[in-house]
Amino acid sequence: HEATGAQHLHIDRDDSNNVFAVGFHTPVRDSTGVPHILEHTTLCGSEKYPVRDPFFKMLNRSLATFMNAFTASDYTIYPFATTNPVDYANLRDVYMDAVFHPKLDRLDFKQEGWRLEHQIPTDPSTPIQFKGVVYNEMKGQTSDSNYLFYCRAEQAMLPGTNYEHLSGGDPKYITDLTHEQLIDFHRKHYHPSNSRFYTYGNFPLEEHLRAIGEKLKGFEKTKVPTVNKNVSPWTAPRYVETTCALDPMSPADRQTKLSVSFLANQISDPFETFSMRVLSYLLLDGHASPMYKALIDSNLGSEFSANTGYDTSTSTSYLSIGLQGVKNEDIDKINNTIKSVLQQVKEQGFDPKRIEAAIHQMELGQKHKTADFGLGIMHGITSGWFNGVQPIELLQVNKNLDRLKSEIEKGRYFEKLIEKYLIDNPHTLYFVMRPDEHYFAQSAQEEEQRLKEKVDRLTEQDKIEIEKDGKELLKSQEQTEDLTCLPTLHLSDISTKTKHTVLEHTGICNAPVQWRTTSTNGITYFRAISSLPLFSDDLKMYLPLFCDSLLSLGTKDQTMAEIDDEIRLYTGGLKASTSISTNHSDLDHLEEGIVLAGHCLDRNIDKMYSILSKLIHGTNFDNVEKLKILINSNASSMVNSIADAGHIFARTFASSSLTPGMHNTELMSGLTQVRFMNQLAQKEDLSEVVEKLKQIASIVLSQSSLRIAITCGEDAVEPNTKSLVRFIEGLPTDTKKPDPSSAVNIFKPNYPKTFFPLPFQVNFAAQVMKGVPYTHQDGASLQVLSSLLTTHYLHKEIREKNGAYGGGARYGGLNGIFSFYSYRDPRTLETLDTFKKSIEWIKHREFTDQELTESKLSIFQGIDAPLSVSEEGMLEFVHGVSDEMRQW
Known part of the structure; x- marks a missing residue:
């Protein structure tokens, strides 16, 4: 943009899921979280749209397939995606007005960032507390030991730069940020001269240029603020230790985490960055990788640490190799093993087949297109773009791949990179995080002390202002607003017909067999479901482990490392998982199954089915060493997943008492499964586990239980058919029935109240009710009801007033569960009370036609969202829900 220097990248592609994003370079000088809080407050109203939280309100006035905003170490970006041109223009205008002309109201800052407020705002006799959405979000985020490990390691790795601060904010320092500093940060950083615009899809470039140019009128080029990003190289390695909370769900003696990090190249060199990414893959990815063999297979740790891999989110990249689930006495051994493996690879190089597999994965990735392809490109280029790299260079994968092949042919290319960055490198960080049972008590004590110091400094006038602000904020939250200034779609803008997917059904x-014949870029997508007979709950608990074992234990003839090389050389990945599908006409009936899935280039169709057959028939369940490693890894990763998905775990556990389908979902993927896997991890003798897995293997995956779905191009139908014949004929015609002595549990609904203690400073809550089957006429009404409750009551009460990061109501059309939930919630008991009050509230609330329309629009977002080609027809295949049923 000539007048301001704003940059704009447009990717013209025949894709209806169009993307818009505007972002700003926002490196920080402290850990007050100013860009993160600014990201929240810019979306709290603007000059043209002066309503509270237009961003949230637009969720129900739009058909957006994606709407969000992100704060990273170097930038803040605001993206959305939609297939509707009117919707696109509406959202683009709201987004641009929000970032360039926000209100940045003082009370919005207090609500979204932090504030001092009485526990009950209307009662000055109640104690003063810290409150705020971002404050509580980051309390939850920094309670997650994996997130904390990643951040603290990066801070220690890059001292003296903006990266030694947390851009999202550290709760210790968030309470130092003032409203004036927020406004100043916006003035300096949210200027067109400091901006990047990204547009993608099949909408015309001319209209993008016109709309952006209109919004930038009146701005002139200005000097862009800078911070120090240059790392001062070390002359010797450094050793840093810190602590985190003890996790009550994991073994106490195996909760240490560690990593070794090596400073690498400037990301302004796209080819060196590309090469280092491939090197990271070769060292770390999969059972055949040298680091996996040396660190995981040796049982030195349960899985790689959160920061393991090649990180390009900073202007100077770095590569980390680390472990979690470590015993304290093994720390030196692990560090020495990492050194030893690097030296060995430097001397011996990588197996040529492994390099070939890495190149194959990149070539396949270029062909594999997803529904959110445009967003994927955006995420791939933003860090480099905000650090001075031309975005077009970041998209030239084939050019870099050709150059890489040339360098490999010259010999010892990766060995030289290892020597340069990973062996002869004094800028190396040895980082250790140990659990401390007093961690949260100390954190709470520190917070109390910070609060006391702030309260002690308050004058009488300050206290009057706090009471006044609390009441004023409460009043503004409860006000009914005039939203007519916000643009909206209308039901007339939406097609009355769902997109019809042409499917063909045959038998082999x-x-x-369900066939979806379409343009797939030369890729075949395979999915099969093997229906399960009635199992006891005891045996069902082992089904997820059985599925993982198929892709983890190897066979009697081949190690898993050898098979993993084949999978990567000939496919885009294979998966085995459990499936639970509630009957669309009856919530008390369901189908349970094992899902096999994979995709490959059409030239490798036969290879893919051959590998699948090998794993089904030959998995070596007696490989106790690998089984132990798998159980430890699963136990660790399941516990780690709770921090980001606690509300889903809460909903699932609560729902398990209502229907057979949710009962089984809880057994196989909920907190019950997490505890079960941790119990298995404590076992020394796994002979009983081996017998259970063998028992399952004798019961499942037969010809008579199988149904298959194939998505491929016209030319691939015949080779798929021939290969499928061999694949199916190789399966047993039938299998054993479960042991009659193994009692099948009869499901009985019950209504418990449960609390799970977890190592977090904030909580997750859920309350659930049984709804109706998918085909019941009340299903649509319950979906609308969940949207109305969330938009008009729960969001305001749980997030705006109580400071939780998120909360609302949702209705699962397929599982028939109506649920209330909260996410990273500091006031859980009040939230449970809010759930109850919402029911009384809605019974007496009259809704306008516009409010009902908005709730319907929010539901159509999911119904009309574009699908990846691999997902077309899968709703019918998995759940029996046809396009005609969706239309009805």
């Missing part, structure tokens, strides 16, 4: 060797 008596197995039903």
Whole structure:
């Protein structure tokens, strides 16, 4: 943009899921979280749209397939995606007005950032507390030991730069930020001269240029603020230790985490960055990687640490190799093993097949297109773009791949990179995080002390202002607003017909096969479901482990490392998982199954089915060493997943008492499964586990239980058919029935109240009710109801007033569960009370036609969202829900 220097990248592609994003370079000088809080407050109203939280309100006035905003170490970006041109223009205008002309109201800063407020705002006799959405969000985020490990390691790795601060904010320092500093940060950083615009899809470039140019009128070029990003190289390695909370769900003696990090190249060199990414893959990815063999297979740790891999989110990249689930006495051994493996690879190089597999994965990745392809490109270029790299250079994968092949042919290319960055490198960080049972008590004590110091400094006038602000904020939150200034779609803007997916149904060797023949870029997508007979709850608990074992234990003839090399050389990945599908007409009936899935280039169709057959028939369940490693890894990763998905775990556990489908979902993927896997991890003798897995293997995956779905191009139908015949004929015609002595549990609904203690400073809550089957006429009404409750009551009460990061109501059309939930919630008991009050509230609330329309629009977002080609027809295949049923 000539007048301001704003940059704009447009990618013209025949894709209806169009993307818009505007972002700003926002490196920080402290850990007050100013860009993160600014990200929240810019979306709290603007000059043209002066309503509270237009961003949230637009969720129900739009068909957006994606709407969000992100704060990273170097930038803040605001993206959305939609297939509707009117919707696109509406959202683009709201987004641009929000970032360039926000209100940045003082009370919005207090609500979204932090504030001192009485526990009950209307009662000055109640104690003063810290409150605020971002404050509580980051309390939850920094309670997650994996997130904390990643951040603290990066801070120690890059001292003296903006990266030694947390851009999202550290709760210790968030309470130092003032409203004036927020406004000043916006003035300096949210200027067109400091901006990047990204547009993608099939909408015309001319209209993008016109709309952006209109919004930038009146701005002139200005000097862009800078911070120091240059790392001062070390002359010797450094050793840093810190602590985190003890996790009550994991073994106490295996909660240490560690990593070794090596400073690497400037990301302004796209080819060196590309090469280092491939090197990281070769060192770390999969069972055949040298680091996996040396660190995981040796049982030195349960899985790689959160920061393991090649990190390009900073202007100078770095590569980390680390472990979690470590015993304290093994720390030196692990560090020495990492050194030893690097030296060995430097001397011996990588197996040529492994390099070939890495190149194959990149070539396949270029062909594999997803529904959110445009967003994927955006995420791939933003860090480099905000650090001075031309975005077009970041998209030239084939050019970099050709150059890489040339360098490999010259010999010892990766070995030289290892020597340069990973062996002869004094800028190396040895980082250790140990659990401390007093961690949260100390954190709470520190917070109390910070609060006391602030309260002690308050004058009488300050206290009057706090009471006044609390009441004023409460009043503004409860006000009914005039939203007519916000643009909206209308039901007339939406097609009354769902997109019809053409499917063909045939049979191969008596197995039903669903065909989706379409343009796939030369890729075949395979999915099969093997229906399960009635199992006891005891045996069901082992089903997820059985599925993982198929892709983790190897066979009697081949190690898993050898098979993993084949999978990567000939496919885009294979998966085995459990499936639970509630009957669309009856919540008390369901189908349970094992899902096999994979995709490959059409030239490798036969290879893919051959590998699948090998794993089904030959998995070596007696490989106790690998089984132990798998159980430890699963136990660790399941516990780690709770921090980001606690509300889902809460909903699932609560729902398990209502329907057979949710009962089984809880057994196989909920907190019950997490505890079960941790119990298995404590076992020394796994002979009983081996017998259970063998028992399952004798019961499942037969010709008579199988149904298959194939998505491929016209030319690939015949080779798929031939290969499928061999694949199916290789399966047993039938399998054993479960042992009659193994009692099948009869499901009985019950209504418990449960609390799970977890190592977090904030909580997750859920309350659930049984709804109706998918085909019931009340299903649509319950979906609308959940939207109305969230938009008009729960969001305001749980997030705006109580400071939780998120909360609301949702209705699962397929599982028939109506649920209330909260996410990273500091006031859980009040939230449970809010759930109850919401029911009384809605019974007496009259809704306008506009409010009902908005709730319907929010539901159509999911119904009309574009699908990846691999997902087309899968709703019918997995759940039996046809396009006609969706239309009804």
